[in-house]
Amino acid sequence: MHRIPVRQIMQTTVVTVHPDALIADAAQLMEDFNVRRLPVVDDEDHLVGIVTDSDVREAEMAGSVMSTYEPGVDVEWLTVADIMTPEVITIGPDATVGELAAILAEHKVGGVPVVVPDAAAPRYVHVVGIVTEVDIFSMIAAAWKAESQAQV
Numbered sequence: 001m002h003r004i005p006v007r008q009i010m011q012t013t014v015v016t017v018h019p020d021a022l023i024a025d026a027a028q029l030m031e032d033f034n035v036r037r038l039p040v041v042d043d044e045d046h047l048v049g050i051v052t053d054s055d056v057r058e059a060e061m062a063g064s065v066m067s068t069y070e071p072g073v074d075v076e077w078l079t080v081a082d083i084m085t086p087e088v089i090t091i092g093p094d095a096t097v098g099e100l101a102a103i104l105a106e107h108k109v110g111g112v113p114v115v116v117p118d119a120a121a122p123r124y125v126h127v128v129g130i131v132t133e134v135d136i137f138s139m140i141a142a143a144w145k146a147e148s149q150a151q152v
Contacts, residue, residue, distance in 0.1 A: 001143060002098030006091055009139050010114045010129035016041045019048060019081035026080050027056045039113045039127045040084045046124040047115055049084035059083045090115045093128060097136060104133060111135075 017026050017038045026038055030053055040049035059078055089107050091100055093114050103112060111132030115125035 001139065002096060002101070004097045004139070005093065006095050006097060006100050006114055006131055007093035007129070009097065009135045010093065010131040011135065012129045014039060014113070014127050014130045016127060017051065017080050018042070019079065019084065021080045023056055023059050023078045023080060023083060026051055027060070030056065036132075037111055037130070038080075039088070039130065040080055041127060044118075044124070045126055046118060046121075047088055047090070047113060047127050049081070049086045050088045050113065051080050051084045055083045055085070088113060090125065091131065092116065097139070100131060101136060104136075 015029055015033045015035055015038060017029060017040055019040050019042065029038060030036065036053045038051050039047055040051055042048050059082075089103060089109060090113050091103060093116065100112070104110065111130060111134075113127045114129035114131055116128050118124040118126055
């Protein structure tokens with residue numbers, strides 16, 4: 001099982017968010033789509049960061065606003081760019097599930113975007129999927145179930 005390519009277990013429908021989106025909008029996306037992480041993509045659809053449900057909760061606990069407490073200065077709402085992690089741990093679609101498991105364990109994360117290089121600008125990447133520990137568990141559970149039914 002550890003040699004199966006990530007492309008076989010990744011989710012290809014990926015909910016993303018723009019760095020200029022408000023944190024409240026990111027929180028709503030997470031709730032609407034029942035996800036815990038959102039890749040952050042720019043106008044060219046390049047991956048520029050990631051925001052997690054923990055990031056959003058921490059920002060909401062802090063009040064979701066930045067304020068200088070100066071009279072006459074407008075209150076500025078926090079955006080995804082203010083709280084995202086710009087150094088994203090990623091994996092390619094041809095990597096193996098074993099490599100994926102090692103990355104998740106090493107970095108203590110529950111999921112990573114699956115990316116491919118931009119053909120026109122190779123230093124940038126596009127998100128083609130997302131893969132989480134749940135995808136690995138689902139693969140193992142399906143294999144166990146198939147094996148159990150074959151023995152009956």
